[in-house]
């Protein structure tokens with residue numbers, strides 16, 4: 621599947637419960653999605669109860685046109701958290717919560733840790749400028765999609781979903797841009813930083829630089845869509861300053877991310 625295919629809108633059948641939850645009161649409440657069976661991946665040791673929590677969270681936010689985080693990515697983050705006993709996860713760019721919710725649910729299952737998702741849920745912030753490397757039709761589709769979203773409803777749906785999944789003590793949304801949220805975090809306090817906000821080169825680069833002092837020693841940075849032309853320069857920056865410990869650049873399987881361990 622090409623990037624173009626990936627960006628093609630799905631049918632209404634794939635509208636996630638988070639969005640559905642934001643519908644009118646007259647609509648019947650959607651049935652909770654059955655948990656996804658998360659496959660075991662060789663070398664990744666995740667206890668059964670944590671795996672079940674991750675499966676339920678992933679099932680609640682199906683992949684759609686604007687968010688496509690894979691089960692593999694959720695398992696890689698889970699493995700890092702468990703292996704290194706990490707407790708502070710910060711995600712820039714939440715959208716409907718496909719990558720945030722599994723981490724919040726995992727922390728809830730473990731009874732420790734905090735997952736903070738930062739997203740302004742704002743049309744202006746979500747617009748992409750660096751789309752020259754995509755076919756023109758695709759570039760148009762991206763921003764048409766961004767314009768078509770009800771960002772307020774999306775925010776409310778994600779907040780409701782955190783409650784529905786029972787992870788409110790371990791997961792929160794900061795409705796702000798990454799730049800304005802950064803001062804909420806103490807220096808050297810973030811164990812895992814997941815960068816998946818605005819994908820323009822300068823935005824991704826600014827996220828890395830603004831949050832660099834906030835990373836704890838030996839923290840991990842997950843860079844999403846690492847093969848996007850606009851993200852590749854930042855992949856090169858991180859490769860120079862950190863150790864690339866994991867990478868999957870396999871867009872057809874919805875895996876396109878790299879993990880760096882910072883000094």
Ligand SMILES: C[S@@+](CC[C@H](N)C(=O)[O-])C[C@H]1O[C@@H](n2cnc3c(N)ncnc32)[C@H](O)[C@@H]1O
Pocket residue numbers: 686687688689712713714715716717718719720738739740741742745746796797798799816817818
């Ligand atoms: C690709 S989506 C994130 C997908 C999500 N991580 C997932 O797994 O489904 C990008 C998100 O970044 C958000 N965003 C745009 N500009 C931002 C900024 N300056 N700070 C934080 N988030 C931003 C957008 O609102 C959008 O929800």
